[in-house]
Amino acid sequence: MTVLSVSEVSKTYGATRALRGVSLDLAPGEVLGLIGANGAGKSTLIKVLSGATRASSGSVRLAGRPFEPSGPLDAQAAGVQTVHQNIDDGVVPGMTVAENLTLDGFGRGGSGWFVTRGRIRERARPVAADAGLLADLDAPVESLSPSGRQRVVIARALSRAPKVLILDEPTSTLSAAEADALLPRVRELAGDGVAVLYVSHRLSEIEALCDRVVVLRDGRARRTFTAPVDRHAVVAAMLGDLVPDTSTTGKAVDTSESVLTASGVTARPGGAPFDLRVRPGEILGVTGLVGSGKTELLEQFFGARPLLSGTLTLGGAPYRPKDPGAAIKAGVALVAEERAARAVVPGWSLRAHVSLPRLGAHTVAGVLSRRAERSSAEEVVRLLAVRTSGVEAAIETLSGGNQQKVVVGRWLTGSPRLLLLDEPFRGVDVGARADLGRVLRGRADGLAVLVASSDPEEVLELADRILVLHEGSLAGELRAADATAERLTGLMAGTPAREPS
Numbered sequence: 001m002t003v004l005s006v007s008e009v010s011k012t013y014g015a016t017r018a019l020r021g022v023s024l025d026l027a028p029g030e031v032l033g034l035i036g037a038n039g040a041g042k043s044t045l046i047k048v049l050s051g052a053t054r055a056s057s058g059s060v061r062l063a064g065r066p067f068e069p070s071g072p073l074d075a076q077a078a079g080v081q082t083v084h085q086n087i088d089d090g091v092v093p094g095m096t097v098a099e100n101l102t103l104d105g106f107g108r109g110g111s112g113w114f115v116t117r118g119r120i121r122e123r124a125r126p127v128a129a130d131a132g133l134l135a136d137l138d139a140p141v142e143s144l145s146p147s148g149r150q151r152v153v154i155a156r157a158l159s160r161a162p163k164v165l166i167l168d169e170p171t172s173t174l175s176a177a178e179a180d181a182l183l184p185r186v187r188e189l190a191g192d193g194v195a196v197l198y199v200s201h202r203l204s205e206i207e208a209l210c211d212r213v214v215v216l217r218d219g220r221a222r223r224t225f226t227a228p229v230d231r232h233a234v235v236a237a238m239l240g241d242l243v244p245d246t247s248t249t250g251k252a253v254d255t256s257e258s259v260l261t262a263s264g265v266t267a268r269p270g271g272a273p274f275d276l277r278v279r280p281g282e283i284l285g286v287t288g289l290v291g292s293g294k295t296e297l298l299e300q301f302f303g304a305r306p307l308l309s310g311t312l313t314l315g316g317a318p319y320r321p322k323d324p325g326a327a328i329k330a331g332v333a334l335v336a337e338e339r340a341a342r343a344v345v346p347g348w349s350l351r352a353h354v355s356l357p358r359l360g361a362h363t364v365a366g367v368l369s370r371r372a373e374r375s376s377a378e379e380v381v382r383l384l385a386v387r388t389s390g391v392e393a394a395i396e397t398l399s400g401g402n403q404q405k406v407v408v409g410r411w412l413t414g415s416p417r418l419l420l421l422d423e424p425f426r427g428v429d430v431g432a433r434a435d436l437g438r439v440l441r442g443r444a445d446g447l448a449v450l451v452a453s454s455d456p457e458e459v460l461e462l463a464d465r466i467l468v469l470h471e472g473s474l475a476g477e478l479r480a481a482d483a484t485a486e487r488l489t490g491l492m493a494g495t496p497a498r499e500p501s
């Protein structure tokens with residue numbers, strides 16, 4: 001049986017052929033994974049199915065009938081609920097959490113009704129409870145963190161008893177624990193007969209959740225796998241012959257000198273002081289649950305918040321940045337969390353985004369050198385294989401993962417001594433994650449990198465050495481070669497597995 005049938009769907013944006021004749025079927029009760037490299041066309045397909053955009057050609061059938069939604073409301077009314085990759089497409093700012101949870105068809109049919117705050121809260125409560133959302137229902141939705149907003153959007157979609165539920169990277173802003181809570185809910189809905197289309201760059205999620213997996217590459221559906229899927233075959237289908245080489249991970253580093261040393265530092269108030277150092281050419285991973293103090297630690301090293309305790313040295317000299325400007329001057333760069341909210345300026349070109357943090361470097365007698373800007377931007381595109389029509393393209397025409405590559409990659413064209421990366425992989429595909437690792441490692445200038453991520457698998461992919469934080473204190477330090485995801489997860493949760501003796 002088929003509930004949703006996609007037939008030969010194509011979509012072009014100017015000269016970009018985002019989808020080229022994609023066909024797939026979705027059965028009731030099935031979880032179909034949709035995976036592909038950044039820019040492969042996943043979100044474009046989802047925008048067609050959700051009524052956010054129209055296909056250039058091809059057709060879709062829903063429950064046997066032609067399905068050509070005139071807009072998102074139309075698709076929702078027909079039973080297709082979508083959680084978009086860009087969370088802020090799903091929340092209405094200026095409204096409370098409760099209002100966002102109960103938004104009824106975005107204002108349809110509400111006229112003439114006097115709906116009290118109390119009534120809305122009453123309706124929102126079970127929706128929140130069902131999704132395990134503990135947020136203050138009367139808070140403005142924009143006061144929530146990205147993961148909080150994401151959970152509001154997901155909770156609303158789950159509550160609507162759709163025929164087809166579409167989730168575009170629902171977990172990319174969630175912590176590992178929040179993601180772990182979502183997956184059983186999705187399975188449960190499928191158990192009730194909902195057809196689910198699920199996009200993720202986290203292959204372990206795809207393996208745990210999906211009955212079948214369709215791999216998109218360059219706008220085409222290349223292969224379909226049936227569970228249990230073979231991860232290597234899936235990655236090969238995704239990336240073609242560009243399968244990443246991770247053989248350089250965990251290489252030995254020169255242990256004699258340090259770029260950064262920290263003595264007696266504290267991740268967050270209440271945590272126990274600890275020491276750390278990052279050596280030239282080394283990638284040090286810091287992992288821990290949300291709230292374990294990863295971001296706070298990085299922000300202290302960047303001068304974005306005062307040092308809670310202890311002392312730092314950079315390149316052997318005392319280092320105590322009074323603000324981020326001082327840190328940048330000293331050769332320290334931070335790529336902050338929350339791509340969409342803080343780092344991307346809609347309407348600005350890719351080129352402008354590359355020069356944004358370092359306007360000074362491209363200024364000659366106060367005039368920005370367009371040529372220098374262009375060549376930096378082209379370097380980022382080349383280093384990280386950013387998929388774009390060119391460096392003058394507006395940032396919002398790039399796929400989500402490619403926007404993230406620009407935000408991270410722009411720091412690589414300068415010459416920082418210490419690069420601090422906070423959750424750099426949100427929405428970045430497995431091939432690009434490996435590219436980034438190779439670029440960071442291949443530098444001859446001894447760049448030291450500190451990378452924070454709440455996903456133990458990502459840390460394992462990139463880091464040479466890994467620190468695990470638990471509630472603001474150091475729970476363990478491991479060489480990547482000796483670590484496993486299970487061991488890291490145990491340390492993160494404060495329940496380390498017994499060391500083999």
Ligand SMILES: Nc1ncnc2c1ncn2[C@@H]1O[C@H](COP(=O)(O)OP(=O)(O)OP(=O)(O)O)[C@@H](O)[C@H]1O
Pocket residue numbers: 013016017018036037038039040041042043044045085387388389396397398399400401402427429
């Ligand atoms: N509004 C737009 N204008 C021009 N090109 C666009 C637009 N939206 C998407 N594209 C292009 O279409 C292609 C597919 O993008 P899409 O967002 O579907 O990729 P994706 O598979 O979802 O990638 P990611 O994993 O990074 O989210 C990309 O080359 C992208 O640059």
Ligand SMILES: [Mg+2]
Pocket residue numbers: 042043044085168399400401
């Ligand atoms: Mg996408």
